[in-house]
Amino acid sequence: MRSIAVTFTFAILLFWVEPLQIHANNSVSAFVQNVIYSNRIALFSKSYCPYCLRAKRMFAELNEQPFVVELDLRDDGYQIQGVLLDLIGRRTVPQIFVNGKHIGGSDDLSAAIQSGELQKLLSAS
Numbered sequence: 001m002r003s004i005a006v007t008f009t010f011a012i013l014l015f016w017v018e019p020l021q022i023h024a025n026n027s028v029s030a031f032v033q034n035v036i037y038s039n040r041i042a043l044f045s046k047s048y049c050p051y052c053l054r055a056k057r058m059f060a061e062l063n064e065q066p067f068v069v070e071l072d073l074r075d076d077g078y079q080i081q082g083v084l085l086d087l088i089g090r091r092t093v094p095q096i097f098v099n100g101k102h103i104g105g106s107d108d109l110s111a112a113i114q115s116g117e118l119q120k121l122l123s124a125s
């Protein structure tokens, strides 16, 4: 009798909690997609991260203002990092997108500036 009650409670919890989590993940995923595709430059960052500061400095030197999402300053920062992992296979910050195209982290940004690829992508908008 007790095991039936436990199974029943577990089933109720599963049916309740699972859709709530899927809903939360969907809205975080929609937020990430919106940030990437609605901004010329999107920068997923952590406020204390030296690589992120470096990326911000590189954009400042180019007189460009990225749209910055500071993951450590948001309640859903960990989930955003999970969505980014699914999307691009990377968990580190910064992650930079220009006109919807994934550039990568701070080292990749530096390489894209050196090669002229970044300026090419920026001039598309």
Ligand SMILES: N[C@@H](CCC(=O)N[C@@H](CS)C(=O)NCC(=O)O)C(=O)O
Residues within 6 Å of the ligand: 046, 048, 049, 050, 051, 052, 091, 092, 093, 094, 104, 105, 106, 107, 108
């Ligand atoms: N080579 C990478 C290094 C990035 C990196 O190591 N970032 C650290 C923060 S400074 C990180 O994401 N650590 C894992 C985490 O914060 O979850 C780059 O140039 O972007």
